[in-house]
Amino acid sequence: MKVLVAVKRVIDYNVKVRVKPDQSGVDLDNVKMAMNPFCEIAVEEAVRLKEKGLASEVIVVSIGTAASQEQIRTALALGADRGLLIETDEEVQPLDAAKLLKAVVEQEQPGLVILGKQSIDSDNNQTGQMLAALTGMGQATFASAVEVTDDRVQVTREVDGGLMTLSLKLPAVITTDLRLNEPRYASLPNIMKAKKKPVAVTTADELGLALSPRLKTLKVEAPEPRKAGIKVADVAALVDKLKNEAKVI
Amino acid sequence: MTILVLAEHDNNTLNQASLSVIAAARAIGGDIDVLVAGENCSAVADAAAAADGVTRVLLADSPLYGHFLSENLALLLSRTGHAYSHILAAAGTTGKDVLPRVAALLDTAQISDIIRVEDADTFVRPIYAGNALATVRSDDPVKVITVRPTAFDPVSAEGGSAAIEALPAAEDAGLSAFVSAQNAESDRPDLASADIVISGGRGMQNGENFQLLENVADILGAAIGASRAAVDAGFVPNDMQVGQTGKIVAPQLYIAVGISGAIQHLAGMSDSKVIVAINKDEEAPIFQVADYGLVADLFDAVPALENALRDAV
Numbered sequence A: 001m002k003v004l005v006a007v008k009r010v011i012d013y014n015v016k017v018r019v020k021p022d023q024s025g026v027d028l029d030n031v032k033m034a035m036n037p038f039c040e041i042a043v044e045e046a047v048r049l050k051e052k053g054l055a056s057e058v059i060v061v062s063i064g065t066a067a068s069q070e071q072i073r074t075a076l077a078l079g080a081d082r083g084l085l086i087e088t089d090e091e092v093q094p095l096d097a098a099k100l101l102k103a104v105v106e107q108e109q110p111g112l113v114i115l116g117k118q119s120i121d122s123d124n125n126q127t128g129q130m131l132a133a134l135t136g137m138g139q140a141t142f143a144s145a146v147e148v149t150d151d152r153v154q155v156t157r158e159v160d161g162g163l164m165t166l167s168l169k170l171p172a173v174i175t176t177d178l179r180l181n182e183p184r185y186a187s188l189p190n191i192m193k194a195k196k197k198p199v200a201v202t203t204a205d206e207l208g209l210a211l212s213p214r215l216k217t218l219k220v221e222a223p224e225p226r227k228a229g230i231k232v233a234d235v236a237a238l239v240d241k242l243k244n245e246a247k248v249i
Numbered sequence B: 001m002t003i004l005v006l007a008e009h010d011n012n013t014l015n016q017a018s019l020s021v022i023a024a025a026r027a028i029g030g031d032i033d034v035l036v037a038g039e040n041c042s043a044v045a046d047a048a049a050a051a052d053g054v055t056r057v058l059l060a061d062s063p064l065y066g067h068f069l070s071e072n073l074a075l076l077l078s079r080t081g082h083a084y085s086h087i088l089a090a091a092g093t094t095g096k097d098v099l100p101r102v103a104a105l106l107d108t109a110q111i112s113d114i115i116r117v118e119d120a121d122t123f124v125r126p127i128y129a130g131n132a133l134a135t136v137r138s139d140d141p142v143k144v145i146t147v148r149p150t151a152f153d154p155v156s157a158e159g160g161s162a163a164i165e166a167l168p169a170a171e172d173a174g175l176s177a178f179v180s181a182q183n184a185e186s187d188r189p190d191l192a193s194a195d196i197v198i199s200g201g202r203g204m205q206n207g208e209n210f211q212l213l214e215n216v217a218d219i220l221g222a223a224i225g226a227s228r229a230a231v232d233a234g235f236v237p238n239d240m241q242v243g244q245t246g247k248i249v250a251p252q253l254y255i256a257v258g259i260s261g262a263i264q265h266l267a268g269m270s271d272s273k274v275i276v277a278i279n280k281d282e283e284a285p286i287f288q289v290a291d292y293g294l295v296a297d298l299f300d301a302v303p304a305l306e307n308a309l310r311d312a313v
């Protein structure tokens, strides 16, 4: 069984983002970029399935600018076998991403597709679900445990009320939650090896698709900052403030 | 213009979040239909019909929907929903699971986690863990939207008298099956809608020490939350995580204990009305958003708080 993993290049999660003065977006100039943390977890899970002998090949795909090659190489260093970049300089919204990934699914015929649950830049939490719909596959979102058996996969999901376990027919789409696994660090030899692994480059056009972003961003603003608070000397002062000033207890 | 709201429920009670989604629908304007899909869930339909501002309740009562499997719900919603101007659900784990699937089936974009309605086509939503707010417009004929419940004051649970109509089930997608659920049992208020939340972080050191927070929560009638670090370390279960990738809360009072204040945590609680931070590190970033900061060892401060509250409330 092939496993397809979608990885997205995003701003590093430690960076404090700044909104551009012209409200057109956030400032990405000279900002550290990285693989979306949820995608790292997706790669790790796919590699573990291969290590357990449950997957034959792990293919990573990214949609974005040429710079996304970096994140594909990172995934290869973590153990993926080959990469595919769908190169575009345009904005990629989830519905378009899902349509492009569907085209890749049709080419590669994976038994399992693993995505992150959410991009930490756009915070959409949509692409995996959309891909599942478009390909007619079942979906298990927010996975914290995955168990593949023959032609099915059992997935434990993190839901608002606790945990929920589903069993899906393969092929299926899984999106990862943070506790699914702890991604490994790429070793130096593996980083070197990754440089020799194949990465194909294609475009939406070659896949017979055109990007058509449906949502128009009119402006991006910084949120209203909270008013600076005060330090209180002790618990008595705190309780007094909560009772008599804030009146919340 | 008619808006379809997907009710969130457990087959018995309507989730409070749905009342906030109805409020968002009212802000958009137009008639509001509420879809209650579940199994033996007529009590939920009754509750939805009584909610203020609801025009009509559609009740799809079938074993197909008992566990809210997304493939089946999405089929039903796309079948029913194409006739509506907007399809709304709460941005909880059910809405996030199902609505993108519906959007793709309808070939429309989804707008996630809106916090404001500008007009029927234009919405505001946080991005980058709430560090920026984007105003986005959709020209799709059907707009599929998840709503952040804490951003909209719930409509009244009473006063409405909408008609309830049965909606036949769609076919079984046959792609997934429910195996089991492990639901967190708690007598405490629901974390996402509690008036007071007290959360613990890595500073709590272990799960047993959360008893200190329980004692305070007992007095205040508070819900208990946690940082991801506390959940990851196994102190408490995942459904207690507050943050960018956990639950979003906006209580009247949020007390952060032994939590440093990473942006991913702040994303889940910085809209709280009053924030209290108890942390022994005076440089901890949590103090930048706290209305009242107490620099102290939590193992002294929390028991002292418990005693002081016992006298005060």
Ligand SMILES: Cc1cc2nc3c(=O)[nH]c(=O)nc-3n(C[C@H](O)[C@H](O)[C@H](O)COP(=O)(O)OP(=O)(O)OC[C@H]3O[C@@H](n4cnc5c(N)ncnc54)[C@H](O)[C@@H]3O)c2cc1C
Binding pocket: A013, A037, A038, A120, B200, B201, B202, B203, B204, B226, B227, B228, B229, B230, B241, B242, B243, B244, B245, B246, B247, B257, B258, B259, B260, B261, B262, B263, B264, B265, B268, B278, B279, B280, B281, B284, B296, B297, B298, B299
């Ligand atoms: C993709 C992604 C998503 C994430 N999503 C979330 C999320 O949704 N929610 C979330 O919370 N985090 C999230 N995180 C993690 C986040 O970045 C932080 O790592 C996490 O919030 C830290 O938790 P903490 O504050 O409990 O731990 P720490 O940062 O370790 O802070 C512990 C604090 O406790 C204080 N302390 C220790 N002992 C005591 C004592 N005895 N008395 C008083 N104070 C004490 C310390 O001074 C310190 O400030 C996410 C991270 C990533 C990469």
Ligand SMILES: Nc1ncnc2c1ncn2[C@@H]1O[C@H](COP(=O)(O)O)[C@@H](O)[C@H]1O
Binding pocket: A006, A007, A008, A009, A036, A038, A039, A042, A061, A062, A063, A064, A092, A094, A097, A114, A115, A116, A117, A118, A119, A120, A122, A123, A124, A125, A126, A127, A128
């Ligand atoms: N441009 C992209 N390239 C590759 N994968 C993507 C892209 N956009 C989204 N994804 C995948 O979809 C997941 C969820 O993203 P989103 O729906 O944007 O929150 C990510 O974690 C990725 O696995």
